[in-house]
Structures are given as structure tokens and as C-alpha cells.
Amino acid sequence: MPRIAVDAMGGDFAPDEVVRGVAKVSLSSDIQMVLVGHADQIQGLLDAGEYDPELISVRHCSSAIGMAEDPRDALRAKKDASINVAARMVAAGEADAMVSAGNTGACVLAAAKHWKLLPGIRKAALASVFPRQTEYEGQDHLALLLDVGATIRCDAIELAQFGVMGSAYARTISKVPTPRVGLLNMGSEPNKGGEVLVAAHRILSSLPAIHFVGNVEGNDVATGRADVIVAEGILGNVTLKLLEGVAEVAWKLASHAAHDNWRWRLGMAMLSSGIERMRDLADFQTYGGAPILGFEHLWIKAHGRSRAPAIANAIKVAAKAVRDGIVPDMTEAVAKLQ
Amino acid sequence: MPRIAVDAMGGDFAPDEVVRGVAKVSLSSDIQMVLVGHADQIQGLLDAGEYDPELISVRHCSSAIGMAEDPRDALRAKKDASINVAARMVAAGEADAMVSAGNTGACVLAAAKHWKLLPGIRKAALASVFPRQTEYEGQDHLALLLDVGATIRCDAIELAQFGVMGSAYARTISKVPTPRVGLLNMGSEPNKGGEVLVAAHRILSSLPAIHFVGNVEGNDVATGRADVIVAEGILGNVTLKLLEGVAEVAWKLASHAAHDNWRWRLGMAMLSSGIERMRDLADFQTYGGAPILGFEHLWIKAHGRSRAPAIANAIKVAAKAVRDGIVPDMTEAVAKLQ
Numbered sequence: 001m002p003r004i005a006v007d008a009m010g011g012d013f014a015p016d017e018v019v020r021g022v023a024k025v026s027l028s029s030d031i032q033m034v035l036v037g038h039a040d041q042i043q044g045l046l047d048a049g050e051y052d053p054e055l056i057s058v059r060h061c062s063s064a065i066g067m068a069e070d071p072r073d074a075l076r077a078k079k080d081a082s083i084n085v086a087a088r089m090v091a092a093g094e095a096d097a098m099v100s101a102g103n104t105g106a107c108v109l110a111a112a113k114h115w116k117l118l119p120g121i122r123k124a125a126l127a128s129v130f131p132r133q134t135e136y137e138g139q140d141h142l143a144l145l146l147d148v149g150a151t152i153r154c155d156a157i158e159l160a161q162f163g164v165m166g167s168a169y170a171r172t173i174s175k176v177p178t179p180r181v182g183l184l185n186m187g188s189e190p191n192k193g194g195e196v197l198v199a200a201h202r203i204l205s206s207l208p209a210i211h212f213v214g215n216v217e218g219n220d221v222a223t224g225r226a227d228v229i230v231a232e233g234i235l236g237n238v239t240l241k242l243l244e245g246v247a248e249v250a251w252k253l254a255s256h257a258a259h260d261n262w263r264w265r266l267g268m269a270m271l272s273s274g275i276e277r278m279r280d281l282a283d284f285q286t287y288g289g290a291p292i293l294g295f296e297h298l299w300i301k302a303h304g305r306s307r308a309p310a311i312a313n314a315i316k317v318a319a320k321a322v323r324d325g326i327v328p329d330m331t332e333a334v335a336k337l338q
Numbered sequence: 339m340p341r342i343a344v345d346a347m348g349g350d351f352a353p354d355e356v357v358r359g360v361a362k363v364s365l366s367s368d369i370q371m372v373l374v375g376h377a378d379q380i381q382g383l384l385d386a387g388e389y390d391p392e393l394i395s396v397r398h399c400s401s402a403i404g405m406a407e408d409p410r411d412a413l414r415a416k417k418d419a420s421i422n423v424a425a426r427m428v429a430a431g432e433a434d435a436m437v438s439a440g441n442t443g444a445c446v447l448a449a450a451k452h453w454k455l456l457p458g459i460r461k462a463a464l465a466s467v468f469p470r471q472t473e474y475e476g477q478d479h480l481a482l483l484l485d486v487g488a489t490i491r492c493d494a495i496e497l498a499q500f501g502v503m504g505s506a507y508a509r510t511i512s513k514v515p516t517p518r519v520g521l522l523n524m525g526s527e528p529n530k531g532g533e534v535l536v537a538a539h540r541i542l543s544s545l546p547a548i549h550f551v552g553n554v555e556g557n558d559v560a561t562g563r564a565d566v567i568v569a570e571g572i573l574g575n576v577t578l579k580l581l582e583g584v585a586e587v588a589w590k591l592a593s594h595a596a597h598d599n600w601r602w603r604l605g606m607a608m609l610s611s612g613i614e615r616m617r618d619l620a621d622f623q624t625y626g627g628a629p630i631l632g633f634e635h636l637w638i639k640a641h642g643r644s645r646a647p648a649i650a651n652a653i654k655v656a657a658k659a660v661r662d663g664i665v666p667d668m669t670e671a672v673a674k675l676q
Contacts, residue, residue, distance in 0.1 A: 149524055152532040186487055186575035193572060194490040218579025234531060235573055237524035241556025242577060246584050 001030050002322035004315050005095035008037030009064030009082040010102020011311075012304050015041055018101065021311025023051035031319045034059050034095055036086040061085040064102075067304055071105030075113065083107065087114040090297045097318040099289070101302035101311060108150045108292060108301075115295040118327075118334050124294030125162045126150040126233075126301065127169060128240050135224030140174040144228045145221075148240045150292065151233035156199035159183065159230050160207070164337055165293040166228035167210045168330040172321065174227070182216035182226030184235055190214065200230070209336050289314035291321070298327060339368050340660035342653050343433035346375030347402030347420040348440020349649075350642050353379055356439065359649025361389035369657040372397050372433055374424040399423040402440075405642055409443030413451065421445065425452040428635045435656040437627070439640035439649060446488045446630060446639075453633040456665075456672050462632030463500045464488040464571075464639065465507060466578050473562030478512040482566045483559075486578045488630065489571035494537035497521065497568050498545070502675055503631040504566035505548045506668040510659065512565070520554035520564030522573055528552065538568070547674050627652035629659070636665055 006022055008015045015037055022033050023046060032055055035042050039060035046056065065074040065081045075084065083102055087110045090098050100107050108126060117124065127146035134141055146166045151158070163181045170179035183201055185193040190201045192215060204212040216226050221239060231239065289302040289310070298321050302314040321327075344360055346353040353375055360371050361384060370393055373380050377398035384394065403412040403419045413422065421440055425448045428436050438445050446464060455462065465484035472479055484504050485492070492500070501519045508517035521539055523531040528539045530553060542550040554564050559577060569577065627640040627648070636659050640652040659665075 152524070184576060186490070186572045197572075217583075218576040218581075219583030221580050222584050234524045234535075235576060238522060238556040238573060239576060239580060242559055242580055243556075243584065245555075245557030246560050246581065 001032050002097065002319040003032040003034065003095045004318050004322075005034045005036055005059075005086040005089050005098045006311075006315065007082045007086045007098070007100035007102055008035040008042050010100040010107075011302065011306050012067060012101075013307055014064075014101065016045060017307045018311050019045040020049065020308035021306075021315065022056060023049050024308055024312045025315050026052035026055040029055075029316070029319070031055065031315060033057075033315065034086075034089065036061060036089070037064065037082045038062070059085060059089065065106045067103050069103060069106070071103055071109050074103075075106055075109055083110045084114070087111060087299075090299075091115055096322045097298040097300065099300045099302060099311070099314045099318050101289075101304055101306040101314070104149065104301060104304070107299060111292050111295050111297075111299050115297050115299075117294055118296060118331050120334050120337065121161055121165070121294045123147075123154065123158050123161075124150050124292055125165065126290055127166055127293050128236075128290040130240065130243055132222045133224055139224050140170075140176055140227065142174065143224075143226065144170050144179075145236050145240055146228070146230065146293065147233045148236040148290065149233050153234065154196070154232040156196050156203055159196070159200040159232065160203040161294075161334065161337065163204050163210055163212065163228065163230045164207065164333045165330050166230065168333045169291060169293060169321075169326060170228050172324045172326045172329060173317065176227055178211040179227035180213045180225070181210050181228045181230065182213050182220065184221070184229050184231040184239065185215035185217065188215050188217060204230075207337065209333055289317060291317075293330065296327060296331075298322065339370050340435065340657040341370040341372065341433045342656050342660075343372045343374055343397075343424040343427050343436045344649075344653065345420045345424045345436070345438035345440055346373040346380050348438040348445075349640065349644050350405060350439075351645055352402075352439065354383060355645045356649050357383040358387065358646035359644075359653065360394060361387050362646055362650045363653050364390035364393040367393075367654070367657070369393065369653060371395075371653065372424075372427065374399060374427070375402065375420045376400070397423060397427065403444045405441050407441060407444070409441055409447050412441075413444055413447055421448045422452070425449060425637075429453055434660045435636040435638065437638045437640060437649070437652045437656050439627075439642055439644040439652070442487065442639060442642070445637060449630050449633050449635075449637050453635050453637075455632055456634060456669050458672050458675065459499055459503070459632045461485075461492065461496050461499075462488050462630055463503065464628055465504055465631050466574075466628040468578065468581055470560045471562055477562050478508075478514055478565065480512065481562075481564065482508050482517075483574050483578055484566070484568065484631065485571045486574040486628065487571050491572065492534070492570040494534050494541055497534070497538040497570065498541040499632075499672065499675065501542050501548055501550065501566065501568045502545065502671050503668050504568065506671045507629060507631060507659075507664060508566050510662045510664045510667060511655065514565055516549040517565035518551045518563070519548050519566045519568065520551050520558065522559070522567050522569040522577065523553035523555065526553050526555060542568075545675065547671055627655060629655075631668065634665060634669075636660065 036059045063078045063081045091114045125147035128148045129142045289300040292299040300314045300318045374397045401416045401419045429452045463485035466486045467480045627638040630637040638652045638656045
């Protein structure tokens, strides 16, 4: 039974929604969960609803890192913050993986502080799942983009390692046996994008363990061309937020137009089931968060705005990843890279 | 009267659609145009329709650079290619600006080969216009993103120069007196994005001549937060193509869904006027192309898939830019930067 440490104090709606998410999972699974945070507060929230006490334990700690705090300063000043305590528990083997909806910078830095990188890995990556069009029957409608912000700039070897780790993660989580890996670039030819990307293309092409489909351009991101898209942090971060931003603007434009015009309003009503479907697809709540890849343990970073269902999904993803042996898989894939 | 050199042989539908675009402009303006390319072929196309011979002249040249040719090799091997000849005409003062729908790489390299950079400018930028949401009454519904592919990586001073040039161009073309300039980054705080972007933020903040609104993130691109968005080539290129790609995927998804389901079909019909409007907005044909900024002359790069109306728009934009003195404006703005 996987044991997941859950940062009860991280997220815009913590601890309420985090505790509710954990309680929910306890009623429908065999996942062991440790809620890390203010014990009295957590117990009060648990008691206000239904939960399975066999599956939930609480680890008290006195402080928490706010969503807007400077991650570096806060991690240093608050040794007893829930995020530090939970990460240390995982490092000590008291839990198998970690879930937090807290401050993203603090999550990445806490993982780096308390956990070891996999042998040979130079930098960890934050990988985000996003919905896109599919190209063939059975292709997952979600793809993986990494890095989206754990790094800023990367060299060729770091990018190649992201490809290997992302491929291992996608293989396990999405059950696609050979995920297509693409390198985000400004042209499709192997000689595009400058020294670093040309070298990354060469290294990725030479790895028999992954299915490298070459460079992918901005217009390929929302298609099914690649299941795993590799980019340095700044490029991946802008790409991910642009996808989120465009979906939001399109939704607002459509709603606004519908408000002004009866034909549009009627049209939108006709389309509502489909629009809801697209909205669901674009809704991070259903994904279960973004894994931080590259460490000896798995950290699932849930969205800061996560409510109970999103937290529950993140915990289920973490448990599945532990069950399916994602870290050993990744370790093996990375070892072959040397 | 502005004189525009038009590369008759550049673009997926050249020379037919280029010549048709030029003929069209000649019937409704006083813009002088020189069609550069195969004279017999051009004359034949002109004679097949209506045009004003007072406004159109033809400069013969024997070769052309294909859309898929390697730009560097082709430019070197084909001294007499239309793109080389037209750029030389502008350099020699025989025309005031240039329009081409040809090979983008060849356009950027030909400008660099035949034209001088503005005093102090280190790198030219390809700037693309794109539609976005507006935030206030009277804001242009088009914003400018640069660089989208003339460069790969840039330093802080180069990025700041893009901000100044983009601001001058937007001021003239969109008639917004003080365009809001943003720096594309992975966080809104001034200390985000690593050394180069932190330094670029500092320089841009210190320039009184531009209205710098700070860092913009991916999710701000489609909003009205900035009128001019500054990025190094690889980041700008991926951003632009992602915007194009998402619009295309959304359109396909909607059409496909409508095909399958009568309620959706009816809904789409109800929405059709609005969808057409959005489609128009997303249609590069109506923009008039992307300026190459940083040289002593202006080069409007029309989309490779341009048909006659897009060519006509590109010519009108080039003529307006010449009339409004965009290059002197930019020179002055850049001189203040020193």
C-alpha cells in the first residue's frame, strides 16, 4: 500500500480543501496518507466530515509557507513548515511520495534541499500535463511538457535527460508503451535553434530507449505530434501559461458575446454540453498535478487553486506512480543514458 | 508618394497572387510599386487583369529563391534572385521599402546583407502582429510580438532595443500614443527569468521614452496587458506559432464536433457570425505582414501563404510606414537609448 505525505497547509484553499480531498480518498481506496500540518486544525476538519481513520494519520507541525512568500527565505526561516516536514518524512522513508498544492518555488526548492537527485541527473524538472488533440485511436488526450519552471536555461544533456525522464513517466502514467518525445524548437530541421538545441537533438536522436520524433514547433504543441515535449524552463513555462491563457480568453470572449446577443446565447446553449467537455479538458482539477522529476522520490505538485477533487486526484496519481515503480523505472532509464 | 519594391517571385502563390495584389493596390491608391521578378511572366499576369500602369513598373531578374531552399546557400548562389535585386534597389534609393512573401530566412538574411542596421542597433528583429483581447476602450485589437525568429538567443541590450523599436512601430502603425511594452518572462517579478531577463527588465524600466509595464507571462499574451511584447527569437517564435496552432486546433475541434451532432451543428450555425469574426481576427491575411525592424529601411514580410488581399495589405502597411516616417522615428528612439 503506497504511503503518501500530504502537505495539509499548502494551496489557496488549505487546509480545508486539502483535508477534504484526503478524507475523500480514504473512503474509496487503500492509500495510506499522512496529513502534515497543524494537528488540531486538521483533526477538526476531519471530524467535520466522513473519513477512514485507518488510512489517515496526522503529523503536527507548527508553521507553513504562504503562497506569496519568497520560497528561498521562507524555507530557510521556517524549518518546521509543513512542506519541509513532509519532504523530510519522505526522505526518511516514512512515506513513499509527496503531494503539495503549495508555493511552487518552495516545492521545487524543498525537494532539492531534502532529496537526492537520481544518479547522473543534473537538474530536476517540473512536468505539466496538458490536454491536446489526438492523432490516432488510443493516443492519450493528455501530453506532458517539461520543464515548466524548475529551471530557467538548460544545456543539451539536461534537456536530453528531461526527455528520458518524461518518457518514463508518460509510459507509466498514460500506459502508452512508447511515448513520442519532441524537442520544442523554432524549426523542424535538426540544425535549428542554436548550439544547445542542435546538440540536444543529436543526443536525443542517439538514444535507443526513447521514441524521439525530432523538433516540434509551437503549432505542434496542441496537436498529437508528441506525447512528451522537452524544453528549458523559460520556454516551457511560457508555453504552458500561454495554453492556459488562451483557453481562458476564448472562454471569456464566448461568454461575453453570448451575454450581448440572443442568437449567440442560444448558440452557446446548444453547444453547452460540448463546451463543458472542453472546459473539463482544460481544467487542471482533473489532472492530478505536475510531477517534479529527477529526484529519488516523487513529488506531485497540485495546482495552487486545487480544491478537494484536485487534491484527491493528485494523491491517486502519486499512489499509482509508487505502485507502478516510476522512480525505479526512471532510474533505470537514466542509467542507460550514461 | 511612397515607392515599394515588391518581390514578385516570393510566396507559395507567387508570382500570380503577388501580381494580382499589386494590380489591386494600383487601382485604389497612389502607391508606386516595382514588381521585381521575371518580366514576361509578370507582364502576362498584369495584362490578364486590370491595373494602373502609372503606378506599376517591372524590374526583370532571372532567378528566384524557393520557399524550401536553404536561405544562406541560395542567397549566395543566386545573386540575381528577385529578393536580392529588390533589396539592392531599396538600398540604392530606388524604392523606399520592400515587401516579400518569400522564404523568411532568406528575407532576414537578405536585409542583413544589403541593408545597414540603424546606428547603435545590434540585431534586427522580425516582429509579428497578432490578435488578442483588449483591456480598454480604443486599445488596438492587434499586438506586436518581437522577435519571432530573426534571432535565436539575445542579450539584455538587444532585448531592450527590441522594446524601443517595437514601441516606435506600434506608435506609428496602431496610433496608440504610448504602447505598453512588456518583457515575456516566466514570472511577473523583476528578479525572474535569470541574468539576461533581469538585466533587460532593469534597462527597459530605466527608459523614459517607452511605457514599460514589466514582465508579462504566457497567460498575459492573449490579454491586453501589453501592446508590444519583447522576447528572444526562440521564445517569440514558439509563442507565435503556438497561438496560430491553438486557433487552428480549436477551429478543427469545433467543426468536427458540429459535424457529428445536430445540436452542435445548430449551435455553430447560431454562432456563425461571431465565429467568422474570430476567424477573421485570427487570419493573417488581414494584417499586412510582419516588419523586419532594425535596418535603415523597412521590410514587410508577408506570410508565405499570402494571396492577393494579404499582399495588398502588406503593401499598404509598408506605404503607410514610409509616409509616417517610421524609420526616422525609430532612429530617433534608438539614438536616445545610447
